[in-house]
Amino acid sequence: MSFWASLLPQGTRWTTISSVLQATLVAGQWLNARYTRFAGLQFYQQPVGAITVFTGESPDVVCHELGHAVLDALRPELFNAGLPETAAFHESFGDMSSILTALQVPSIRTKVLAETQGRLNSSSRLSRMAEQLGWGIRQSRPTAVDVDCLRNAANRHYYQAPTSYWPGHALRSFGRANFFAVWMDFCLEDANG
Amino acid sequence: MGDNARAAVDEGQARDQKASSVTDDLSAAIEAMKRATHTLVTATGGAQLLAPADEEQGTCAGGSSPAANADSEHLYRSLEETGQLVDVGWSSDLTTLPPDVTHVRLPDGTVKRIGFTAAY
Numbered sequence: 475m476s477f478w479a480s481l482l483p484q485g486t487r488w489t490t491i492s493s494v495l496q497a498t499l500v501a502g503q504w505l506n507a508r509y510t511r512f513a514g515l516q517f518y519q520q521p522v523g524a525i526t527v528f529t530g531e532s533p534d535v536v537c538h539e540l541g542h543a544v545l546d547a548l549r550p551e552l553f554n555a556g557l558p559e560t561a562a563f564h565e566s567f568g569d570m571s572s573i574l575t576a577l578q579v580p581s582i583r584t585k586v587l588a589e590t591q592g593r594l595n596s597s598s599r600l601s602r603m604a605e606q607l608g609w610g611i612r613q614s615r616p617t618a619v620d621v622d623c624l625r626n627a628a629n630r631h632y633y634q635a636p637t638s639y640w641p642g643h644a645l646r647s648f649g650r651a652n653f654f655a656v657w658m659d660f661c662l663e664d665a666n667g
Numbered sequence: 668m669g670d671n672a673r674a675a676v677d678e679g680q681a682r683d684q685k686a687s688s689v690t691d692d693l694s695a696a697i698e699a700m701k702r703a704t705h706t707l708v709t710a711t712g713g714a715q716l717l718a719p720a721d722e723e724q725g726t727c728a729g730g731s732s733p734a735a736n737a738d739s740e741h742l743y744r745s746l747e748e749t750g751q752l753v754d755v756g757w758s759s760d761l762t763t764l765p766p767d768v769t770h771v772r773l774p775d776g777t778v779k780r781i782g783f784t785a786a787y
Contacts (some may be wrong), residue, residue, distance in 0.1 A: 493713055501766070504767070506765055506784050506786045508766055508782045508783060509782055510761075510781055510783075511781070512761060512762060512781070513762065516766065537699045539783075542783045554780045556739040556742065556778065556780075557738055557744075558738050558741070559738075564783060568783070568785070
């Protein structure tokens with residue numbers, strides 16, 4: 475939250491019913507997390523084999539949901555727009571929130587630089603969103619997630635009209651892929667002077 | 668009563684007066700009353716889904732164009748097939764819905780988003 479707090483306009487308020495953004499770490503059994511205006515951020519747990527996945531333990535998942543809340547505070551009119559592209563932007567904003575927040579951690583930056591050997595727009599810990607949650611879902615629904623995480627920002631998705639790429643998974647990848655590629659290119663250009 | 672609800676009631680009264688002066692057909696007044704009732708219920712939290720800024724919905728550019736409507740219909744149809752969109756009543760408690768429900772359809776046919784999920 476400290477990342478976003480420094481960027482938000484003064485006086486920004488949550489759009490949730492509660493003036494304080496509520497966060498429930500274990501709201502029940504489910505391999506997922508969600509943001510609603512009536513309950514704030516809710517995270518879940520579910521046993522997968524011998525391992526129990528707690529989605530609230532994942533910084534990627536937490537920052538993704540927080541991203542929804544931040545965007546809803548800034549642009550509440552997007553929440554209920556009813557358009558696939560708008561929903562996709564909300565989702566990609568959540569992933570942007572996760573990626574940008576992760577970049578605030580020096581050890582993550584060091585690890586990503588080493589893992590990618592400087593090719594920041596390639597697959598890395600940074601681009602692989604919610605690896606544990608993705609693993610958990612993959613055990614029962616192998617095609618519902620990417621092969622190495624929930625969604626990998628380093629991918630080859632290209633824009634397609636909404637009717638041809640629904641339902642949702644590719645929608646998220648569209649926004650995230652564009653953001654990730656552009657942002658990483660920017661970082662590389664900046665680093666190269 | 669909130670400003671939105673009051674405005675809806677005022678609008679309903681205005682329509683009512685207009686309808687009475689022109690014709691004995693009460694259909695316009697009934698429609699206005701339905702709209703006012705809907706707004707009142709939602710503004711006072713009857714369905715517990717309309718947070719303060721929700722009345723700002725639908726203001727995105729292109730939201731009412733035929734193409735946008737077709738996209739919305741396609742979106743809602745897909746959500747319904749996956750169980751993410753369900754029908755609710757005016758007084759339904761949304762906190763009791765399964766967590767994977769992201770949209771609800773109110774009795775008047777209006778579809779509202781209630782949340783976003785992380786995974787799908």
